[in-house]
Amino acid sequence: MIASITLKDGLATKGSLEAASYAVALAKAEGTEAVAVVHGPLKGDGGLGATGIAKVLHYADELQDAGQIAKLVAAAASGSSVILAHDAVGRAVAPAVAVHLNAGLVSGVTELPASGAVRRNVFSGKAMADVEVATGQAVYTVTPNTFPVAADGGVAAVEAFQAEVGEARVKVKAFHASSADGQVPLPEAELVVSAGRGLKGPENWGIVEDLASALGATTACSRPVADIGWRPHHEHVGQTGVAIRPNLYIAAGISGAIQHLAGVNQSKVIVVINTDPEAPFFKAADYGIVGDAFEVLPKLTAAVKALEA
């Protein structure tokens, strides 16, 4: 089993740690071991040994072209199945790995394979599909926040790894960070506080940010709010924005249009705060408060702070 890993500051990203943990669990079930392939500057074993990864294959240069990463991963795979995170990198790399290995690809898996099929979400979370891979090798990308990061492993051996990856055809010119300082990026976030038109104006977002900051959550918003420029586009969760799967999604002043639900319906717990008791979002919620966000959000923030005091 091979896990394809993205490093940030020398350590595996959260999505990559989940992919590594998935590869370890799958390898255990098959009586083999899991190996990680990484590229670029690496600190220690990149945090991968803790997930149970036995060995880290280290390609020294940092690669930014998905085509090159795919060639590296395919070279490392040598007959094994390949696991990647279903994040921006995994989505770009996995299809090319599947082509190079002539292997079936199941993207966005949410569980380990069971009796020969693996589960993924389809129809924007409105249904599931159990998929069989018809080839010897398989390529899986793991949906963020669906598979826990294992921490009961040891230290992985690091081995230099060489492969013919060709030249970089996609060249990175600049990076623009979107997340506010200290916030976890939305697709990786376990706690999300989101708000919509019910907040009445961008100047009122302080109460949303206060609750998010007290919880250590990431802020998000509905489409109308992003479209009229109250909030940046990268915060838009929903059908055409980001699809997320946090442990907790708190939505204030969002009615819950079907396009919005499509992006958040995989959240483990949904809390809806709305002045309208008929808001459709309550039907998809676990907890609801009929009330004014301007009164309820500060109370929640105070309660979180009291809990942590």
Added chain:
Amino acid sequence: MNILVCISQAPDTTSRIAFTNGDKEFDPNGVQFIVNPYDEWYALVRALELKEAGGGTVTTLTVGDASTDPVIRKALAIGADAAVRVDFKPTDSMQTARLIAAHAEGKGYDLILCGKETIDYNGSVVPGMVAALLDLPYVALGTKLEVANGVATVMREVTGGEEEVEVTLPAVVSAAKGMAEQRIPNMRGIMSARTKPLQVEAGSADAATVVRTFSLPEDKGSCKMIPADQAEELIRLLREEAKVI
């Protein structure tokens, strides 16, 4: 510049999802099909804008049976010059990608644009496979796309932000929100779509994955309501009952 835009049909977002044939197939009965929004709003419209600015052609390609013709006509009504349909009903993305690549091979397209994913199977994999099959560079999740002197500058979504990348054409780019704005076809577009060429090609490819069964999630239990004046109770429940904070 000659651009190929890959167009898929997808059930309208509000469709009731049901399955047939022993839960092995999507049941299209009573379902309104639309052009997959990422293909239409972002990939197709950006292709048209690039053509309007710099000349060239925009051709759409769809892998599907004749039931996809209405969404292909819609793409022509929005402004594509010509359409190709590979007459094959795919069941996995490797088939779709192989048929797109087989069509595009040797046609000299400068740019192949696809939506970042379809809203039915949400795979997000066809454009990357097409690029690998044609040995073209691939940029996923593009939110902006400019082309000058044979070089595309793309803003792409990455974890925690966006990256500006450059790639020499030909290339494959997948389109996310931001690349363009939705266009509503006008009457002239709808009329002219009837006479634009829709060429049907034969093709077939083997599947690398098979759906064993589809299923629907269990209904959520009813929502537990908390009075607004006891909002702090919610925080206690989230910690002690739901155990998420």
